[in-house]
Amino acid sequence: NTKLIQQLFKCTSIFQQPIRLSAVQQVSSLHTLPRESSPKQQQVFLGAKHHSCPSIFRQPDLSCWNAVYRSCSSFVSPQGSRNRDITLNKEELSVRYGHYHLDLPYVWLRDHCRCDVCYNHQTCQKNIDNFELDLDIRPTEVSFDGTVLTIEWPDKHLTSYNIDWLLENTYHDQHRDRVERVLWNKAIMATITEQPMVPYKDFMETEDGLKEHVKNLMKYGFSVVTQAPPSHEGTLAVSQRLTFLQPTFFGPSWSFTSDMAFGDTAYTTLGLGAHTDNTYFMSPSGIQVFHVLEHQGTGGETLLVDGFFAAETLRRDNPTAFKCLSETVVAHEFYDSDHRVRSLGTVLSFHPTTKKMFSIRFNPYDRSPLHTVPPDQIKKFYKSYAALTEEIRKPESEVWLKLKPGMVLFVDNWRVMHGRSSFTGLRRVSGCYLPRDDWFGKARLFGLQNL
Ligand SMILES: C[N+](C)(C)CCCC[C@H](N)C(=O)O
Numbered sequence: 001n002t003k004l005i006q007q008l009f010k011c012t013s014i015f016q017q018p019i020r021l022s023a024v025q026q027v028s029s030l031h032t033l034p035r036e037s038s039p040k041q042q043q044v045f046l047g048a049k050h051h052s053c054p055s056i057f058r059q060p061d062l063s064c065w066n067a068v069y070r071s072c073s074s075f076v077s078p079q080g081s082r083n084r085d086i087t088l089n090k091e092e093l094s095v096r097y098g099h100y101h102l103d104l105p106y107v108w109l110r111d112h113c114r115c116d117v118c119y120n121h122q123t124c125q126k127n128i129d130n131f132e133l134d135l136d137i138r139p140t141e142v143s144f145d146g147t148v149l150t151i152e153w154p155d156k157h158l159t160s161y162n163i164d165w166l167l168e169n170t171y172h173d174q175h176r177d178r179v180e181r182v183l184w185n186k187a188i189m190a191t192i193t194e195q196p197m198v199p200y201k202d203f204m205e206t207e208d209g210l211k212e213h214v215k216n217l218m219k220y221g222f223s224v225v226t227q228a229p230p231s232h233e234g235t236l237a238v239s240q241r242l243t244f245l246q247p248t249f250f251g252p253s254w255s256f257t258s259d260m261a262f263g264d265t266a267y268t269t270l271g272l273g274a275h276t277d278n279t280y281f282m283s284p285s286g287i288q289v290f291h292v293l294e295h296q297g298t299g300g301e302t303l304l305v306d307g308f309f310a311a312e313t314l315r316r317d318n319p320t321a322f323k324c325l326s327e328t329v330v331a332h333e334f335y336d337s338d339h340r341v342r343s344l345g346t347v348l349s350f351h352p353t354t355k356k357m358f359s360i361r362f363n364p365y366d367r368s369p370l371h372t373v374p375p376d377q378i379k380k381f382y383k384s385y386a387a388l389t390e391e392i393r394k395p396e397s398e399v400w401l402k403l404k405p406g407m408v409l410f411v412d413n414w415r416v417m418h419g420r421s422s423f424t425g426l427r428r429v430s431g432c433y434l435p436r437d438d439w440f441g442k443a444r445l446f447g448l449q450n451l
């Protein structure tokens with residue numbers, strides 16, 4: 001150890017002068033040993049717990065921070081914001097940065113330290129043991145140069161944050177989605193000049209094509225890959241270009257007709273009103289893929305309704321109903337001869353910070369007996385559910401399209417409802433479910449999503 005400490009002292013001499021860490025290292029929070037490095041702090045470098053350590057000595061794998069930096073670097077910090085000051089309050093640090101006002105509890109600032117001891121940059125996992133967090137911790141010194149906030153704690157531990165990282169990762173009321181959603185109804189969709197479609201070749205062979213498809217999903221809640229091979233294999237190839245299949249008791253994928261293979265209306269020739277699938281799962285599938293491989297007969301058009309458009313209309317026109325459906329936990333179920341699947345969840349949910357719509361769980365056919373709503377709330381729930389249903393079923397809310405072989409439709413099953421008109425003749429639909437967490441993760445990797 002002596003040799004190592006001697007090496008260290010030789011190294012720490014570089015801390016006598018200000019050092020410029022690469023921008024990426026700055027984002028991962030800058031760590032420098034204080035000028036007079038106490039023996040205890042030297043101990044730190046040897047990997048003792050909960051002290052600062054000069055991450056510059058040990059180049060952490062910044063892969064996860066590269067991603068963070070990339071997403072941060074696209075974060076447009078206020079240009080020339082003069083208002084960059086900090087105030088130390090009793091429980092938190094207030095940071096003013098342009099039009100942002102962050103109130104950062106000290107314990108939060110300690111908990112989120114990203115030094116190599118507090119955070120494993122190889123695994124992007126925290127090392128901090130929450131049980132050891134001092135809820136009443138306060139800094140002994142804080143500085144902010146307009147880009148980097150540096151904090152010294154009573155035990156001399158040093159923590160610092162890049163302002164962009166803080167703007168991305170702390171609570172404030174100005175979080176914005178990377179891709180501005182376009183909520184639509186029939187009239188709005190008719191004005192969209194660039195319809196959410198990507199040609200098969202571009203989608204399968206270029207990153208831009210894949211990114212465009214994901215951007216369409218973020219923006220409109222659906223996207224169509226056109227000119228795909230008109231086969232179930234074509235469906236699978238296109239689906240797995242985006243992400244892995246999400247198998248359910250319907251199987252990993254399907255090519256179904258009206259043969260009552262399952263005890264469900266989908267396996268009939270009947271029409272289906274707008275709904276989201278898998279309301280009976282605690283976490284409904286993220287995307288449903290539809291590919292009509294053949295249809296000799298009439299009807300069988302596909303219906304799409306933007307559930308977020310309907311929900312926002314309800315939030316504006318009937319806030320009581322919106323609140324009721326966002327708070328009332330109800331059950332949905334898939335029951336047939338082989339299944340007794342049931343879920344619990346609210347019909348609507350919105351993001352806790354942005355307050356923007358987060359999910360809609362709407363399938364009137366699969367609602368379980370209402371056993372979670374107190375009798376005196378029942379009527380209010382029915383009225384609220386009816387108000388949302390009315391919005392959803394307005395003809396002006398509906399977009400109809402006739403899917404042809406080669407048109408592979410991806411629907412965000414947490415936002416856009418689908419249905420179909422009744423039909424005659426043989427109609428074969430190929431499709432699958434894709435997991436929400438993974439396709440949203442792809443959007444984050446593309447910098448198309450931050451929250
Ligand atoms: C897509 N696939 C044909 C497999 C499912 C059909 C049943 C879906 C069910 N009605 C629901 O709303 O979840």
Ligand SMILES: O=C(O)CCC(=O)C(=O)O
Nearest residue numbers: 266272277418419420429
């Ligand atoms: O047959 C269709 O086009 C859609 C059926 C349906 O709604 C479903 O499979 O969830």
